[in-house]
Amino acid sequence: MLFLIIFISLILSLDAQAFIPERPAILIHGIGVRGGLTWEGIPFLRYLNLQSKSMTDFLVESSGYTLGENLLSYDYDTLDPIEHIASEFATFLDEFLKSSNSESVDLICFSMGGLIARTYLNGTKDPPVKNLITIGTPHRGSYWVEIAEQIKPQSSSWFFTTLETVLSNAELPDSSLGQETYRFLDRVYRFSEYPSLGQMEPEGEFIKNLENYYIPPEINVTCIAGLVLPAFDSALVPESLVEKISERFGAGDLIVPLESALWKNADQTFIVKGPADTTWHSSLTYNPEVQALVKYILSRDYMFSKLESFQKRSK
Numbered sequence: 611m612l613f614l615i616i617f618i619s620l621i622l623s624l625d626a627q628a629f630i631p632e633r634p635a636i637l638i639h640g641i642g643v644r645g646g647l648t649w650e651g652i653p654f655l656r657y658l659n660l661q662s663k664s665m666t667d668f669l670v671e672s673s674g675y676t677l678g679e680n681l682l683s684y685d686y687d688t689l690d691p692i693e694h695i696a697s698e699f700a701t702f703l704d705e706f707l708k709s710s711n712s713e714s715v716d717l718i719c720f721s722m723g724g725l726i727a728r729t730y731l732n733g734t735k736d737p738p739v740k741n742l743i744t745i746g747t748p749h750r751g752s753y754w755v756e757i758a759e760q761i762k763p764q765s766s767s768w769f770f771t772t773l774e775t776v777l778s779n780a781e782l783p784d785s786s787l788g789q790e791t792y793r794f795l796d797r798v799y800r801f802s803e804y805p806s807l808g809q810m811e812p813e814g815e816f817i818k819n820l821e822n823y824y825i826p827p828e829i830n831v832t833c834i835a836g837l838v839l840p841a842f843d844s845a846l847v848p849e850s851l852v853e854k855i856s857e858r859f860g861a862g863d864l865i866v867p868l869e870s871a872l873w874k875n876a877d878q879t880f881i882v883k884g885p886a887d888t889t890w891h892s893s894l895t896y897n898p899e900v901q902a903l904v905k906y907i908l909s910r911d912y913m914f915s916k917l918e919s920f921q922k923r924s925k
Contacts, residue, residue: 629673629909633714633740634680636703637665640721640746641688641806648720648895649683662888662896665718665904673905682706691805692722692816696729703730707738716741716908720895721748721866722806725820732823742825743832743907746863746894749820750870751812753859812870825875832907833879834900835871836863836889847886865891
């Protein structure tokens with residue numbers, strides 16, 4: 611509350627400047643989707659004005675970022691193990707820092723992206739990260755993993771054994787299967803394994819080991835969680851379904867419960883409440899309150915520096 615009062619005072623001051631990003635921000639998406647869907651939205655829906663403002667649009671318009679320069683979305687193969695993704699991210703970040711002449715970055719992570727970031731930070735000496743922001747990240751796993759494991763296609767099924775044969779033959783010199791077709795079929799085949807999905811099992815080895823992962827104390831960690839409230843007029847989820855899921859698995863964003871999204875060792879935590887239309891898991895990055903919280907965390911250092919100069923002028 612104090613910071614909000616200070617923020618408003620500075621905005622109303624005559625010489626208050628707009629927020630200027632102090633360092634680049636890297637966006638890391640979650641499982642099953644590409645970064646564009648998480649952070650930028652679906653172009654067709656945006657054109658028809660059927661989708662709320664995306665996180666990238668918000669940060670570009672309100673916070674002075676430039677997409678592709680000091681605001682980047684890191685894409686990865688969600689079928690890979692989290693440790694492998696974190697290792698590839700480390701290489702990506704090193705190359706970016708060298709090419710941009712930057713000393714550090716802020717990480718904004720959605721869902722499994724937060725687990726990738728924590729894995730990277732645990733395995734990196736003196737990581738060049740100032741802020742780690744996780745949005746709907748299952749720090750203690752998600753109950754939906756068990757359900758997804760049961761309904762996903764199994765590698766022993768007829769479909770996957772046939773696909774395995776096709777892919778094996780495609781590696782022969784005289785194969786007529788195109789490269790793009792091979793890549794697509796390979797992803798479909800690997801979906802039966804999906805190791806990163808299994809790693810988010812609440813009682814699994816990865817989540818248990820995650821408790822001991824180290825994050826340097828100089829990195830400011832923020833967790834943002836969604837809390838879906840039963841709403842009789844929700845266009846997406848009936849009120850009775852929200853109540854049943856909350857009673858069975860715990861209140862949260864219908865995918866990640868609060869007790870998992872709010873990591874106990876975070877420096878600060880926030881809960882965003884609302885109907886399923888704006889607060890369920892996949893809509894969190896489009897939620898205006900979530901976006902405002904992200905900007906608040908990213909702008910704290912800048913605003914505190916402005917406060918110091920503001921106080922000096924007042925003396």
